[in-house]
Amino acid sequence: MIIIxxxxxxxxxxxxxxxxxxxxxxxxxxxxxxxxVSPDFLDVCASVEPEFEFETLKWMIExxxxxxxxxxxxxxxxxxxxxxxxxxxxxxxxxNSVSMEGTKVDDVFPVIADTKxxxxxxxxxxxxxxxxxxxxxxxxxxxxxxKAKEYNIDPSRxxxxxLVEMLCTSEDGINMLVDVMKEIKKRYPTIHITxxxxxxxxxxxxxxxxxxxxxxxxxxxxxxxxxxxxxxxxMRGLIYATEALLGEDMMCMEFIGAYRxxxxxxxxx
Amino acid sequence: MSKLDExxxxxxxxxxxxxxxxxxxxxDEGVEATVILDTMxxxxxxxxxxxxxxxxxxxxxLMAAHTMKKGxxxxxxxxxxxxxxxxxxCIIGTVAGDLHxxxxxxxxxxxxxxxxxMVDLGVDVPTDKFIxxxxxxxxxxxxALSCLLTTTMPALSETVKGLIDAGMKDKVKxxxxxxxxxxxxxxxxxxxxxxxxxxxxxxxAKAIIA
Numbered sequence: 001m002i003i004i005x006x007x008x009x010x011x012x013x014x015x016x017x018x019x020x021x022x023x024x025x026x027x028x029x030x031x032x033x034x035x036x037v038s039p040d041f042l043d044v045c046a047s048v049e050p051e052f053e054f055e056t057l058k059w060m061i062e063x064x065x066x067x068x069x070x071x072x073x074x075x076x077x078x079x080x081x082x083x084x085x086x087x088x089x090x091x092x093x094x095x096n097s098v099s100m101e102g103t104k105v106d107d108v109f110p111v112i113a114d115t116k117x118x119x120x121x122x123x124x125x126x127x128x129x130x131x132x133x134x135x136x137x138x139x140x141x142x143x144x145x146x147k148a149k150e151y152n153i154d155p156s157r158x159x160x161x162x163l164v165e166m167l168c169t170s171e172d173g174i175n176m177l178v179d180v181m182k183e184i185k186k187r188y189p190t191i192h193i194t195x196x197x198x199x200x201x202x203x204x205x206x207x208x209x210x211x212x213x214x215x216x217x218x219x220x221x222x223x224x225x226x227x228x229x230x231x232x233x234x235m236r237g238l239i240y241a242t243e244a245l246l247g248e249d250m251m252c253m254e255f256i257g258a259y260r261x262x263x264x265x266x267x268x269x
Numbered sequence: 270m271s272k273l274d275e276x277x278x279x280x281x282x283x284x285x286x287x288x289x290x291x292x293x294x295x296x297d298e299g300v301e302a303t304v305i306l307d308t309m310x311x312x313x314x315x316x317x318x319x320x321x322x323x324x325x326x327x328x329x330x331l332m333a334a335h336t337m338k339k340g341x342x343x344x345x346x347x348x349x350x351x352x353x354x355x356x357x358x359c360i361i362g363t364v365a366g367d368l369h370x371x372x373x374x375x376x377x378x379x380x381x382x383x384x385x386x387m388v389d390l391g392v393d394v395p396t397d398k399f400i401x402x403x404x405x406x407x408x409x410x411x412x413a414l415s416c417l418l419t420t421t422m423p424a425l426s427e428t429v430k431g432l433i434d435a436g437m438k439d440k441v442k443x444x445x446x447x448x449x450x451x452x453x454x455x456x457x458x459x460x461x462x463x464x465x466x467x468x469x470x471x472x473x474a475k476a477i478i479a
Binding site for chain 2 (some may be wrong): 251252253256
C-alpha cells in the first residue's frame with residue numbers, strides 16, 4: 001500500500017496556526033514524526049489565500065526537506081501551482097492533484113512528461129462535477145488516460161482518485177465506487193487507485209471504524225494508495241493485515257517487518 | 270565483514286535474494302564448502318533458538334531455512350565431490366489417518382537445516398510404508414512421526430509399536446511430535462525422543478544421534 005502522509009495540511013487548524021505564526025519547528029516536527037513511520041509520500045498543502053500560496057507552499061516544502069528525504073506530494077487545488085513547485089523539490093514526488101476540470105491536466109502533464117513525478121488524478125470534469133454514475137467516472141478516466149498517453153505518462157505513475165464520498169447520504173454504500181475501482185484496474189493493471197479514506201465517514205459518529213471498514217473493502221476492490229495519518233497505528237496495522245490477507249505479502253514478512261518497526265501493534269514504552 | 274560473516278547474517282535474516290552471491294563470494298575467497306555449510310547450520314541454530322524464545326515468528330524461521338537451502342544449492346556440487354557432509358538421513362511423515370502437513374513440513378525444513386538429508390513420506394502414512402522406507406535407506410538414522418490430532422494419537426502409538434515390533438529400533442531412533450503430544454506421551458508409547466516445536470526438533474535430531 002502506498003501511504004501518502006496527510007498531516008502537513010493548512011486546512012488542519014493547528015497547522016494553519018503554525019503557518020500563520022511562521023512556526024518552522026512545528027512544520028519540521030510534523031515532517032519528522034511522519035517520516036519515522038515509512039510513508040511513501042509526505043503531502044504538503046498550504047491551504048492559504050491564493051496570493052500567498054506560492055510563497056507559503058515553497059516555504060513549507062523547503063522546511064520539510066530540511067528534515068526528511070521522503071518524496072513530497074505537492075497538494076493544492078491549483079494544479080499549475082503544484083507544477084511550479086517541482087523545481088523546489090529535491091526528488092521526484094507527486095502532484096496532488098489534477099482532474100479533467102479546466103486546464104489542470106494541460107498545466108501539469110507537459111511539465112512532468114519526461115520526469116519520474118507521479119500524479120494523483122480525480123475522476124471529475126467541468127461538465128459533470130462529481131459524477132453520479134460509474135459510466136461517467138469511467139468516461140472521464142478515458143479522457144484522462146488519452147491525455148496521459150499524449151504526454152507519454154505511464155499508467156504506473158498515475159494514482160486515480162475515483163472520488164470517495166460520504167457514506168451517510170449514499171443509497172448503495174460503496175458499490176458504485178467498487179465497480180469503478182475494479183474496472184480501472186481491469187483496464188490499466190499497473191495504475192494506482194488512491195483516495196481520501198476519511199471522506200467516507202463525514203457526518204457519522206465513530207468515524208474511525210467506518211474509515212477502517214472502508215479501507216479493507218476498497219483494498220479488496222483494488223485501492224493500493226491512500227492518503228491518511230501514517231501515525232494511526234490501528235489503520236496501519238489493518239492495512240498491512242489486509243495486504244497479507246489479499247495475498248500481497250509473501251509469508252507475512254511485510255506485516256512482521258512493520259510490526260517490528262513499531263508501525264502498529266503494542267506500543268513499546 | 271568477511272563473506273562468511275555475511276553468509277551467517279543473511280541466513281539468520283532470511284535474505285533469500287542475496288544469499289547465493291554471498292555464498293559464491295565466500296567460495297571465491299577460498300573458504301571450504303564444509304565451513305560455509307557449518308556456518309549456515311550455526312546460523313539456523315541461532316534462528317531456532319530465537320524462535321523458541323518467541324523473538325521471531327514462524328515465517329521468519331521459514332525464510333531463514335529457505336535462504337539456507339538456496340545457499341546450500343550453491344555449494345552442493347563442491348560438497349558432493351568430497352566426503353559425506355550429511356549428518357545422516359531422517360525419514361519424516363504424518364501418521365495414518367492424519368492429513369496435516371504444515372507443521373511436519375516446518376519440522377522437516379528445520380531438521381534439514383541442522384545438516385540432515387530428509388526423506389518426506391508425506392501425510393497419512395501407514396506403518397508399513399515407514400518400515401519399507403527405513404529398510405530402503407541404509408543411511409537413515411532417525412524416523413520422525415508427526416501427529417496433529419488427538420484422534421490420531423492412537424495411530425501414532427500403533428506406528429511406534431509397529432516400528433519397534435519390526436526391529437527398527439536397532440536401526441533408527443524414533444522421534445515424535447505434534448500439537449497434542451507431550452514428553453510423557455512420547456515416553457509412554459516408547460518413542461526415543463520428543464520435540465515440542467520445529468526448532469527443538471532440529472536440536473533433538475542432532476542430540477539423539479550424537
